[in-house]
Amino acid sequence: MRVRAVYEKGDRVRFLGHLDVGRCLKLALRRAGWPVEMSQGFSPKPKISVYAPLPVGVAGHREYFDAVLSGRPDIGALARTLASSLPEGFALHELYPVGDGEPPFEETVKASLYSVDMEGVEPEAIRRALDAFLKASQVLFDVVRPNEVKTVDLRPFVLGVGEPEEAGADRVVLDMTIAHDKGRTVRPQWVIASLAEFGLNADPREAIIDRRKIIFE
Amino acid sequence: MGPSWDDLKRQLGKVEKPARYVGGELGAVRKDLASVDVAFALAFPDVYEVGVSHLGSLIIYSILNSLDFVACERVYMPWTDMEQLLKDKGWPLFSIESRVPLASFDIVGFSLQYELTYTNILAMLDLGGIPLRAEDRGDSHPLVIAGGPCAMAPEPLADFVDAFALGDGEELVVDIVRVYRDWKKEGASRRELLKRLAGVEGVYVPSLYEVVRDETGTRAVPKDLDGFRAPPVVRRRVLKSLEDAPYPDKPFIPLIPPIHDRAMVEIFRGCGQGCRFCQAGMLYRPVREREPETVDKLAREVLKHSGYDEVSLVSLSSADYGFIKEAVSRLLRKDPCGARVSLPSLRVDSFSVGLAEMLGSSATSGLTLAPEAGSQRMRDAINKRVTEEEVLEAAESAFSAGYSHIKLYFMIGLPGETDEDVLDIARLASRIREIGRKMGKRPTVVVSVSGFVPKPHTPFQWEPAVPPDELKRRQRLLRNALRGPGLEFRYHDAELSALEAVFARGDRRLGAALEAAFRKGCRFDAWPDQVRFEAWAEAFRETGIDPAGYAYRERPRDEVFPWDHLSSGVRKAFLWREREKSREALTTWDCREGRCTGCGICGDFGVAVRLAGGRKGPSFEAGR
Ligand code: SF4
Numbered sequence: 001m002r003v004r005a006v007y008e009k010g011d012r013v014r015f016l017g018h019l020d021v022g023r024c025l026k027l028a029l030r031r032a033g034w035p036v037e038m039s040q041g042f043s044p045k046p047k048i049s050v051y052a053p054l055p056v057g058v059a060g061h062r063e064y065f066d067a068v069l070s071g072r073p074d075i076g077a078l079a080r081t082l083a084s085s086l087p088e089g090f091a092l093h094e095l096y097p098v099g100d101g102e103p104p105f106e107e108t109v110k111a112s113l114y115s116v117d118m119e120g121v122e123p124e125a126i127r128r129a130l131d132a133f134l135k136a137s138q139v140l141f142d143v144v145r146p147n148e149v150k151t152v153d154l155r156p157f158v159l160g161v162g163e164p165e166e167a168g169a170d171r172v173v174l175d176m177t178i179a180h181d182k183g184r185t186v187r188p189q190w191v192i193a194s195l196a197e198f199g200l201n202a203d204p205r206e207a208i209i210d211r212r213k214i215i216f217e
Numbered sequence: 218m219g220p221s222w223d224d225l226k227r228q229l230g231k232v233e234k235p236a237r238y239v240g241g242e243l244g245a246v247r248k249d250l251a252s253v254d255v256a257f258a259l260a261f262p263d264v265y266e267v268g269v270s271h272l273g274s275l276i277i278y279s280i281l282n283s284l285d286f287v288a289c290e291r292v293y294m295p296w297t298d299m300e301q302l303l304k305d306k307g308w309p310l311f312s313i314e315s316r317v318p319l320a321s322f323d324i325v326g327f328s329l330q331y332e333l334t335y336t337n338i339l340a341m342l343d344l345g346g347i348p349l350r351a352e353d354r355g356d357s358h359p360l361v362i363a364g365g366p367c368a369m370a371p372e373p374l375a376d377f378v379d380a381f382a383l384g385d386g387e388e389l390v391v392d393i394v395r396v397y398r399d400w401k402k403e404g405a406s407r408r409e410l411l412k413r414l415a416g417v418e419g420v421y422v423p424s425l426y427e428v429v430r431d432e433t434g435t436r437a438v439p440k441d442l443d444g445f446r447a448p449p450v451v452r453r454r455v456l457k458s459l460e461d462a463p464y465p466d467k468p469f470i471p472l473i474p475p476i477h478d479r480a481m482v483e484i485f486r487g488c489g490q491g492c493r494f495c496q497a498g499m500l501y502r503p504v505r506e507r508e509p510e511t512v513d514k515l516a517r518e519v520l521k522h523s524g525y526d527e528v529s530l531v532s533l534s535s536a537d538y539g540f541i542k543e544a545v546s547r548l549l550r551k552d553p554c555g556a557r558v559s560l561p562s563l564r565v566d567s568f569s570v571g572l573a574e575m576l577g578s579s580a581t582s583g584l585t586l587a588p589e590a591g592s593q594r595m596r597d598a599i600n601k602r603v604t605e606e607e608v609l610e611a612a613e614s615a616f617s618a619g620y621s622h623i624k625l626y627f628m629i630g631l632p633g634e635t636d637e638d639v640l641d642i643a644r645l646a647s648r649i650r651e652i653g654r655k656m657g658k659r660p661t662v663v664v665s666v667s668g669f670v671p672k673p674h675t676p677f678q679w680e681p682a683v684p685p686d687e688l689k690r691r692q693r694l695l696r697n698a699l700r701g702p703g704l705e706f707r708y709h710d711a712e713l714s715a716l717e718a719v720f721a722r723g724d725r726r727l728g729a730a731l732e733a734a735f736r737k738g739c740r741f742d743a744w745p746d747q748v749r750f751e752a753w754a755e756a757f758r759e760t761g762i763d764p765a766g767y768a769y770r771e772r773p774r775d776e777v778f779p780w781d782h783l784s785s786g787v788r789k790a791f792l793w794r795e796r797e798k799s800r801e802a803l804t805t806w807d808c809r810e811g812r813c814t815g816c817g818i819c820g821d822f823g824v825a826v827r828l829a830g831g832r833k834g835p836s837f838e839a840g841r
Contacts, residue, residue, distance in 0.1 A: 013472060014226065015235040020473050027470065027524035057230045085524070087243040087472060119227060189230075205230035 001069045003078065006094035009060040013089035014210075018053035024087060025050060025065060032081035037068045051105045052112070052180070052214055055187055060211040062093060064105065109180040111159055111215040114188045117173045117208040121200065123164040126172060129200035130161050133191070141186075141194045154194055157186045177215070219311030219318050228306060232298040236473045237265035240291075240313035244469035244522070246278075247314045248288035250321075254398045257281050257289040258312055258322040258359070262337035263330075263743075265293040269469075270477040272531065273365065274328050277386050279465035287394050290314040290322075294337040295344070297740060297747070303344055310344035319345025324397060325359045326390070327378070329367035332720035333713065333743035335374060338363075339735040342377065349732065351379050351424055356407055360397065364389070366500055368421075369453065370673035370780035372437075373723035373731055375423035380414050383783060384453030385486070387462050389419045408442075415447040419454030421783060422447060428725050434777030435724045452784045455824050459486050459505040466518040470525075479527040479559065480519040484512050484544065488533035489807035489826070491814065492589070493600045493799050494628065496672035497533055499787050502818050504809050506829040509540035513547050520556050527557040535560040536569040537809065539829050545575050562587075565603045567614045574618040583622030583663075584615045590631060591642030597802040598633060600795070605645070612649040616656045623649060623662050629691045630669040630683035630714070632799065639691050642666070643698035650703050663705040666695065668714030672721050673780045674787065676795035679772040682718035684765070685711035710745050716753060718768035724779035727767070729760040786818030813837040 009021060016024065026046055029036055038044035047068035054060050069078075079095040086092065118126070133139060139155040162175030176188050192204035220228075229235035250256045259278055261268030268274060268291070281289035290312035295303060303310060309318035319325055319341065327338055339349055347361065348354050354361070363374065364382035371381045382389050396417060400410045415422040425447040426437040439446040456462050464483070485506040488498045507515075516528045530544060538544065541560075548554045558576055563569035565586045573584055588608050590596045596603060615623055627642050646662045653660025668688045671677045683691075688711040699706045720727065733756035741747035757764050772778070774793060781789070791814075795805060808814045809826060812835055819825050819837035826834030 011222075011226070012239070012241050015229055015239055016472055017236075020236065023474060024472055030524035030526065031521070056235065087470070088241050206227050207230075208227060 001072050002066055002098045002100070003069060003075070004064060004066050004096055004098045005082070005092060006062050006064055007086075008091040008093060009054060009063050010089040010091060011059050013087070014059040015056055017056045018050065021054070022048070022050045024090065028082060028085045028087065028090070029067065032078075032085040034067065034078060034082065035070045035073060037070050049105070052109055054211060055189070058114075058188075058209045058211060062213045063211070064214065066098065066105070106180075106183045108216050109214055110217050111177050111179050112185065113212045113215060114176045114178065115173055115210050115212055116176055116188055116192065117167065117171065117210075118192070118202055119171050119206060121172055121202045123166055123172050125200055126164045126174065126195070126202075129195040129198040130164075130174075132198035133158070133195060134161070136198075139194050139197070141190050143190065152186060152190075154186050154191055157181075158191060175212075219316040220306065220308045222316070224306075225316070228302055232302055233296060234265075234473065237293065238295065238299060238313070239472075242269075242469040242471050244467050245291075245314060246282040246289070246469075248282070250288050250290075250315055250317065253288040254286040254401065255288075255324060255394045256322045257287055257394065258292050258319055258325045259289055260292045260319070260325050260327045260338075260341055262294050262327060262334040262341060263741075264296055265471075266473065266475050268293045268328075269471045270475040271328060271330065272481050272483060273386065275465045275468045275481075276463070277326070277390055279468065280387060280390060280463055281394065283463070284391065284394065286398055290317075292319055292341065292345070294334075294341055294741075300340065300344060300740070309346045310341055320347050320359060322359050323401070324394070325361050326382075327361070327363040327365075329363050329365035329371070329374075331743060332367055332373075332717050333748075335720060335731055336735045336739045336742055338374065339377060339732060340740055343735075350376050352376075354379070354407075360410065362393065366496060369500055369783055369785055370722065371421070371423070371783075372428075372435075372725045372779040373720050373727035375725045376728040376732075379411060379422065379424070381421040381423070382454075383419045383421060383451060384785075385456040385462075386454075387456055389417070389454045392417045393420065412442070412445055412447075418452060421451040423725075426782070428779075433775065434772075434781075435779045436777045437779070437782045450782050450784050452822065453500075453786060455503075455786060455818070455822055456486070456505065457824055458827055459483070459507050460511060460827070460829075464515055466515055467522045468519065470523050477529065478525075479529050480516065480523050480525040480556070481529050481531050482512055482515045482519060483507070483532060484530045484535060484538045484541075485532045485829075487826075488537070489809040490534055490537070490602070491600050491795070491805050491807060493598070493676040493795055494589075494631065494669060494672070496675050499674050499676075499792070499816075500785050501533070502785075502787060502816060503824055503826040504537075504834075505827040506539060508829045509544050509547070512540075512544050516548055517554055520554055525556060527559055528554070529559045529561060531561055534562050534564060536564045536566075536572055537807075539832060541572060542575070545572065549575065549577075565611050566607050567610050570611050570614040570618060573615070573620075583624055583661075584620045585624040585626065586611060586615075587626035588645065589626065589628055590638065591627060591640070591645050592638045594802050595631060595634060595638045595641070597804050598799045599628075599631060600799070600804050602804050602806075608645065609648060609652060612652050613656070616653045616658050616660065621653065621658045621660050623653075623660065625649070625662065625664050627664065627666045628669045629666050629695070630688050632669075632671075632677060632680040634683075634691075636691070636694060639695050640698050642695055646699060646704055647701075653703075660703050661705060662703060663707060664695070664699055665707040666692065667709040668711055670714050670718045670721055673778065674785045674792070676792045676799060678722065678778065678792065679774070679776070679796060681771045682715065682768045684769055685715045688714065710748075712750050713743070713745065713748060715764070715768055716742060716748070716750075719764045720767075722767055722778070724767075726760075726762060730756045730762045733760050786816075786822045786824075788817035788821070791816045808835045811835055
């Protein structure tokens with residue numbers, strides 16, 4: 001039986017990477033005693049898929065993972081054991097069975113809705129930079145990885161941005177909807193970084209970013 | 218104050234692996250610091266992933282937090298990027314649990330596992346807002362203590378640490394916090410606290426001793442303080458039994474993978490093998506085994522609590538445990554615990570290979586064996602009691618068990634080593650490769666060598682280390698002899714071994730060089746990509762220290778060492794006898810095999826070898 005969990009990668013665990021989240025969930029499922037099936041081969045691994053990776057630093061309010069279980073255990077009991085086995089900062093929101101006929105998860109993801117929280121910038125300055133960004137036909141950005149630099153066009157991925165709102169002294173929060181295209185997507189930090197080109201002076205590393213939800217087809 | 222969570226999280230995007238500084242581990246303990254008598258910061262002078270894997274620290278953390286009048290929090294050495302961030306923001310080094318500055322704790326206790334972490338200790342004190350030198354600390358500052366193997370020869374740190382805790386920490390740390398609590402309630406002076414601590418068995422307070430240097434060596438002599446004198450010799454604390462000692466069966470589980478990402482159960486403490494280069498083998502005597510039922514119970518508890526799918530049965534030489542096969546087969550077969558079992562530190566023999574095979578690791582991973590030396594003469598000299606036939610037999614059983622990747626650990630630069638001894642390493646490796654080929658395998662034999670560093674409290678404490686240039690020549694010799702398919706060569710940085718050799722047998726004068734190196738920015742000296750040898754050379758020069766005199770000098774028999782006032786329980790006369798036997802390539806047996814070899818600890822300290830299952834240990838011979 002395949003089950004899907006909607007869980008939270010909360011504020012306190014935002015600095016975990018995708019692999020760390022997978023490791024934490026795997027340990028929690030073992031503590032919870034879920035009958036997770038194992039893969040075949042020399043080093044069997046539990047059949048767990050953690051979807052739509054979030055980068056280090058980004059929290060997620062409604063994230064998804066699937067687990068393949070042997071037998072047909074009671075969903076309510078599974079949810080209870082998992083909820084009490086998760087480390088602080090994680091939470092379980094929903095748990096339901098998924099049928100075999102379902103299309104692969106990543107193909108059904110259309111976009112992510114993020115909230116971006118920045119300090120020391122004027123709402124007006126962000127508004128102007130974002131307008132310029134949205135008017136551009138392409139916004140090339142260099143993604144620096146340890147062994148390569150890859151240039152991506154950020155523009156088509158940014159489906160929309162909300163109105164920047166003041167959230168207390170010197171703080172601005174805005175929504176940003178970013179597309180997923182067959183598993184490919186871009187990070188909100190890159191978008192903030194690219195706004196330098198349009199006159200915004202903000203350190204993208206200081207932005208606090210949460211994925212509020214994943215939007216499906 | 219430490220940073221608030223909101224301030225911290227806005228900055229952590231600037232550093233590598235920010236989860237190192239956030240905590241929130243399952244099983245971490247967070248008490249209200251204001252409501253306890255003693256706030257204790259357990260400080261580990263290396264990065265988070267290394268520190269959280271250290272079993273000794275887990276033990277101390279859980280014991281301290283089990284006391285209702287103590288709160289113990291952790292702090293690790295921030296990576297260089299985080300150190301910079303702390304400085305940029307004007308934040309002090311803070312604890313993981315409550316995010317409060319190091320300086321606000323009552324006691325800061327460092328774990329001393331390795332000499333090349335010493336600059337990190339100074340950096341942590343400095344970042345934590347604590348004056349570096351003990352003499353500059355007053356009533357408002359924390360008491361700075363340190364324990365672990367390096368505390369048995371701690372003089373290079375004597376200016377910076379108020380008190381050293383020697384030996385097994387389980388009972389000792391409780392005694393220390395009790396003395397501290399009572400002292401705090403009375404509101405007595407800091408000097409009074411230090412005197413009281415000096416009265417606790419196993420505590421060495423360096424400021425209560427004068428260092429006297431003469432032609433016989435360097436000795437620490439208790440000062441006369443208005444009639445009070447600290448003990449002339451401080452004895453290491455030794456737990457009588459491991460079986461009765463508390464064990465962290467609900468350790469905290471890090472959210473990012475530690476270097477040892479698995480459950481751990483300590484199956485025995487101490488080692489009777491008596492390898493003459495090995496400090497741990499001398500420092501943790503006598504052997505004390507846990508009962509197999511307890512090992513089994515603890516393994517299952519830690520697995521259940523953690524969710525790990527692997528448990529490691531740890532000790533200095535796990536194949537020596539009297540019930541090792543039973544323990545493994547119970548966990549894997551009789552009543553499967555649902556997890557893999559791993560054994561670090563196996564011996565070089567067929568029995569150990571058989572054990573490895575039981576663990577079922579042949580298909581996925583290689584096998585590591587540590588013959589330590591290539592020639593029989595050299596192995597006898599270091600008391601690594603394994604014959605060439607046994608090594609080859611072990612290799613043969615490994616190949617027939619399905620292993621094709623064999624890793625061999627050796628040391629070079631051992632006392633009395635010749636080029637022939639070094640070349641014998643290559644011969645042994647080739648012979649093992651031949652065996653694999655004859656058995657129809659395509660074997661890979663990895664030879665990994667490190668430079669020998671003479672350590673205090675071992676039979677080789679009188680011996681010189683080999684200088685880096687000569688060590689490198691021997692590395693090249695070996696590398697050239699090891700060319701060919703299926704042979705791989707790996708070696709440790711020769712300069713790192715040299716720095717370690719200076720501090721391992723250092724005296725109090727080295728404190729100045731250490732501080733100078735710290736001021737020049739030296740950090741993480743054990744990390745080959747971080748250590749800065751030029752800065753170290755300058756630090757030695759400026760402080761008038763001749764590092765060669767510490768590392769490469771052979772000591773005469775009657776030299777008084779800077780650690781002679783700290784007793785491990787193993788007598789110096791025994792160590793010397795072992796050293797003499799080494800010169801004649803004579804071996805000494807393991808006292809666990811039935812006869813005492815006269816190291817002295819059992820009689821002198823009133824302890825005994827404790828074997829599990831009611832087996833009789835050796836009866837010690839008093840005063841040889
Ligand atoms: S005193 Fe004898 S029995 Fe005790 S640890 Fe030493 S050698 Fe072994």
